[in-house]
Amino acid sequence: MAELVYFSSASGNTQRFIERLGLPAQRLPLSDAEPLPIIRKPYVLISPTYADGEGRGAVHKQVIRFLNVAANRELLRGVIASGNRNFGAFFAHAGTVISAKCGCPCLYKFELAGTQSDVERVRQGLEKFWKQQH
Amino acid sequence: MTQTPVARAVNWNRLQDEKDLEIWNRLTANFWLPEKVPLSNDIPSWATLTAAEQQLTIRVFTGLTLLDTIQNTIGAPALMPDATTPHEEAVLTNIAFMEAVHARSYSSVFSTLCRTAEVDDAFRWSEENEHLQAKSRLVLEEYRAASHPLKKKVASVFLESFLFYSGFYLPMHWSSRAKLTNTADLIRLIIRDEAVHGYYIGYKFQRGFEVLSEAERQEIKDFAFALLFDLYDLETKYTQDLYDPIGLSEDVKQFLHYNANKALMNLGFEGLFPESICQVNPAIMASLSPNADENHDFFSGSGSSYVIGKAVATEDEDWDF
Numbered sequence: 001m002a003e004l005v006y007f008s009s010a011s012g013n014t015q016r017f018i019e020r021l022g023l024p025a026q027r028l029p030l031s032d033a034e035p036l037p038i039i040r041k042p043y044v045l046i047s048p049t050y051a052d053g054e055g056r057g058a059v060h061k062q063v064i065r066f067l068n069v070a071a072n073r074e075l076l077r078g079v080i081a082s083g084n085r086n087f088g089a090f091f092a093h094a095g096t097v098i099s100a101k102c103g104c105p106c107l108y109k110f111e112l113a114g115t116q117s118d119v120e121r122v123r124q125g126l127e128k129f130w131k132q133q134h
Numbered sequence: 135m136t137q138t139p140v141a142r143a144v145n146w147n148r149l150q151d152e153k154d155l156e157i158w159n160r161l162t163a164n165f166w167l168p169e170k171v172p173l174s175n176d177i178p179s180w181a182t183l184t185a186a187e188q189q190l191t192i193r194v195f196t197g198l199t200l201l202d203t204i205q206n207t208i209g210a211p212a213l214m215p216d217a218t219t220p221h222e223e224a225v226l227t228n229i230a231f232m233e234a235v236h237a238r239s240y241s242s243v244f245s246t247l248c249r250t251a252e253v254d255d256a257f258r259w260s261e262e263n264e265h266l267q268a269k270s271r272l273v274l275e276e277y278r279a280a281s282h283p284l285k286k287k288v289a290s291v292f293l294e295s296f297l298f299y300s301g302f303y304l305p306m307h308w309s310s311r312a313k314l315t316n317t318a319d320l321i322r323l324i325i326r327d328e329a330v331h332g333y334y335i336g337y338k339f340q341r342g343f344e345v346l347s348e349a350e351r352q353e354i355k356d357f358a359f360a361l362l363f364d365l366y367d368l369e370t371k372y373t374q375d376l377y378d379p380i381g382l383s384e385d386v387k388q389f390l391h392y393n394a395n396k397a398l399m400n401l402g403f404e405g406l407f408p409e410s411i412c413q414v415n416p417a418i419m420a421s422l423s424p425n426a427d428e429n430h431d432f433f434s435g436s437g438s439s440y441v442i443g444k445a446v447a448t449e450d451e452d453w454d455f
Contacts, residue, residue, distance in 0.1 A: 009153070009156075010152075010337065010340075010341075011153070011333065011336070011337045011402075013399065016402075050156065050160070052159075052160050052164055053164040053166075053323070053326055054163070056163065057159075057160075057163075061452055064452045064453055065452070067453075067455075068454050068455065073455070078440065084329045084333070084396075085419070085422055085423060086325045086326050086328065086329030086422070087326055087329065087423075088322055088326070088422060088424065089423050089425050091430075099442055100442070101453065101455075103442055104442065105432060105440030106440075106442075107432050107433055107440060108430065108431055108432060108433055109430035110430070111399075112396060112399040112400070113399045113404075115395070115405065115409055115412075116409065117409055121431060121433060121434070122433070124433070125431075125433025125434070126433075128433065129433065
């Protein structure tokens with residue numbers, strides 16, 4: 001099983017999703033003063049969305065900082081994004097942006113802390129996804 | 135003798151909570167006014183609604199106006215004395231003002247589409263409708279100065295993230311039938327704002343909640359669920375009053391359950407309503423996000439080929455590749 005890397009701000013929605021997912025996952029630091037984790041294995045990134053009404057600023061600066069490291073981008077296999085459907089076409093837009101910037105697939109989008117179905121679909125989806133990667 | 139406290143200027147270069155600036159930036163970037171939306175293009179479409187459908191629409195919008203008015207003049211200001219940072223107070227003034235813009239927007243819709251007498255009737259109706267008045271009373275009761283700061287926030291999040299949705303349903307329904315599409319554009323701007331308001335107030339709730347003792351936490355949580363049940367009870371009655379005549383009540387209720395769960399998530403709690411009764415009509419979901427790629431589960435696609443996003447504009451200078 002490969003890794004999950006995720007960002008969750010102090011609102012804790014993504015953190016709660018990760019806890020219910022029950023898979024090993026590394027959290028990116030909240031502040032840019034803290035060191036980034038060292039990634040050695042292929043991983044899927046889970047990122048919330050912070051876009052305004054035009055889709056700007058969708059990806060948190062800490063996630064960008066992490067992806068600016070070329071070695072981290074090389075191991076990135078896919079992205080899962082969260083958001084709020086109230087944002088319409090820009091719902092979970094971080095997934096779209098990261099997918100395009102890093103040339104990796106956007107695997108799933110969910111709202112806030114996710115529903116039980118979201119948790120199950122991501123768990124099963126990741127299992128299938130990693131099998132195909134090997 | 136009590137001393138007057140030192141007057142303090144807000145310094146945005148010294149933040150105690152990064153979230154305040156994040157939300158300030160998001161809210162100010164999202165600022166809009168109803169004049170931005172060409173509502174008059176909906177005049178021909180308005181004429182295709184039956185008299186009963188027109189009356190329903192005016193009443194629904196009047197009910198929404200009432201909630202926005204409460205949030206503008208009482209709800210958001212009531213949270214200010216409890217603010218833990220000066221920046222939070224500033225964000226709350228923005229929230230209060232945007233609620234005034236929302237309330238004002240419905241009047242723009244009315245003046246564009248409706249006759250004055252019909253609108254006056256609806257405003258009278260809003261003062262006489264027992265369910266609308268009862269839910270307003272429940273929320274206002276918690277906004278009193280003496281109320282616990284976290285109870286005020288709970289009431290505020292329920293108003294922002296739950297109570298609006300019995301009303302938002304209708305313009306999304308009309309839009310899914312290619313009716314009142316410009317009005318729906320305006321409502322979507324409101325829906326977007328309310329998401330940020332509910333998220334931010336819910337976030338501040340969580341900060342206050344986590345420092346409470348276990349017993350206090352339990353009390354606040356019990357209060358939140360009890361208030362949600364009371365509001366839900368009134369919302370179902372209000373919904374039936376309005377939507378039974380056009381046979382949409384059951385569909386609206388699915389939307390209410392779905393949004394009640396999101397309100398609870400904003401507070402950091404788990405959803406209450408099982409997913410089996412949160413099955414929002416796909417036409418309503420599509421109407422919430424027009425032009426969106428509605429497939430958000432790429433895992434269940436063909437399997438071997440996942441779509442990679444097309445190039446999107448990322449003006450953010452932080453990316454360095």
